[in-house]
Amino acid sequence: MGDWDCSNLIHVLQQGMEVAKQLQISLHAPYSSQESHELLIEKIIDAFEKALKMVNLKMGLVGRPSSQMLHSRVAIRTSQSPPLSGSPRNGNSDKDLREINRSSPNERRTKPSWTKQIRVTPGMGVEGSLDDGYTWRKYGQKSIHGAKYPRGYYRCAQRNFEGCMATKQVQRSDQDPTVFEIHYRGNHTCTMASFAVPTLGIPENQEPNFTTIPQQQPSDAMNLHLRLGVLTENLDQSFASSFHQLLTSTIKKEEQVFPSPIIENNYAQNFNCPSYVSPSDTTYFSVDNFRGHPLASSGSEVNDMISAVTSAANSPTLASLNFPFDQFHILDGQNFTFDNSPFS
DNA sequence: CTTATTTGACCGAA
DNA sequence: TTCGGTCAAATAAG
Numbered sequence: 001m002g003d004w005d006c007s008n009l010i011h012v013l014q015q016g017m018e019v020a021k022q023l024q025i026s027l028h029a030p031y032s033s034q035e036s037h038e039l040l041i042e043k044i045i046d047a048f049e050k051a052l053k054m055v056n057l058k059m060g061l062v063g064r065p066s067s068q069m070l071h072s073r074v075a076i077r078t079s080q081s082p083p084l085s086g087s088p089r090n091g092n093s094d095k096d097l098r099e100i101n102r103s104s105p106n107e108r109r110t111k112p113s114w115t116k117q118i119r120v121t122p123g124m125g126v127e128g129s130l131d132d133g134y135t136w137r138k139y140g141q142k143s144i145h146g147a148k149y150p151r152g153y154y155r156c157a158q159r160n161f162e163g164c165m166a167t168k169q170v171q172r173s174d175q176d177p178t179v180f181e182i183h184y185r186g187n188h189t190c191t192m193a194s195f196a197v198p199t200l201g202i203p204e205n206q207e208p209n210f211t212t213i214p215q216q217q218p219s220d221a222m223n224l225h226l227r228l229g230v231l232t233e234n235l236d237q238s239f240a241s242s243f244h245q246l247l248t249s250t251i252k253k254e255e256q257v258f259p260s261p262i263i264e265n266n267y268a269q270n271f272n273c274p275s276y277v278s279p280s281d282t283t284y285f286s287v288d289n290f291r292g293h294p295l296a297s298s299g300s301e302v303n304d305m306i307s308a309v310t311s312a313a314n315s316p317t318l319a320s321l322n323f324p325f326d327q328f329h330i331l332d333g334q335n336f337t338f339d340n341s342p343f344s
Numbered sequence: 345c346t347t348a349t350t351t352g353a354c355c356g357a358a
Numbered sequence: 359t360t361c362g363g364t365c366a367a368a369t370a371a372g
Contacts, residue, residue: 138349140364153363157348169363 009051012162016047046189050162111165113185117173134188136168148174156190164190 140153149172156164166186173179
């Protein structure tokens with residue numbers, strides 16, 4: 001069990017440092033809000049907590065920890081997140097953990113939950129359609145009263161490593177067997193989430209009711225053309241000219257985060273992205289695909305990319321989807337609102 | 345071998 | 359008691 005531990009820990013720490021840098025920049029940015037600062041601070045704290053958990057877990061898993069090691073294990077002192085107990089093989093540990101979770105009334109926040117519907121088209125496999133960028137581990141299946149199809153229970157595969165508590169339930173629709181209803185609960189706190197967070201997501205602090213992402217046939221004729229822009233009128237010139245650089249570094253960060261072969265390729269392969277400067281005060285970038293997939297193939301990937309760029313740009317960002325949705329999104333720091341959008 | 349899934353048992357809530 | 363969510367041993371997959 002050697003190789004996730006150190007590299008993941010480093011990733012988490014690097015992630016925390018990146019967010020801290022973002023906060024530093026954000027403190028001097030004209031557009032940044034108090035909310036976005038708090039969000040960044042929360043992310044930094046999360047990164048520390050995650051790192052501490054990983055250290056604790058690692059020390060607990062190491063063969064037979066000496067009593068000295070046990071004593072020196074790092075304490076996580078926040079009441080919201082109980083320290084992980086040691087080996088999962090320790091019979092009572094999970095139950096203890098659950099009871100700690102249950103008994104602490106001041107939870108960080110009630111777990112957000114939302115539902116998404118996916119239509120499976122005959123051509124593509126079910127697994128591919130249900131792929132949302134995260135790795136899930138199935139831990140149960142139940143037949144539900146009155147429902148024709150069983151319900152599958154999944155949790156984030158990073159749970160044991162990073163304590164990510166995100167879960168989802170997948171239920172095939174009775175009325176339309178090509179539709180899968182996916183109920184998500186809890187936001188990801190794992191490394192995978194750093195640039196994929198709003199993928200399925202819901203802007204934080206917003207009531208997470210349900211989101212239906214329209215599934216488009218990934219035919220070439222329906223390819224999305226996404227325009228991303230950053231307002232430059234009130235920003236200094238160096239920022240405007242470095243936006244392209246920010247895009248590039250975003251993808252580089254993703255390479256660190258995702259060891260997946262999909263991501264190993266370079267910037268040009270992820271974004272087919274010729275940039276141009278408009279005559280107005282906004283600099284735009286055109287994006288036709290993301291990670292080599294046409295944007296139309298997945299609404300979540302559009303969100304994925306927008307959030308990656310937004311977090312990198314750390315400034316008000318505009319994005320418009322030209323086809324087939326023809327919506328205009330206004331992005332402001334971490335939070336984005338959909339205007340007249342099928343996403344909401 | 346390691347790691348993921350399946351599936352009946354188990355348990356708490358209503 | 360039933361129902362739905364989770365656990366964990368057995369099994370399958372790689």
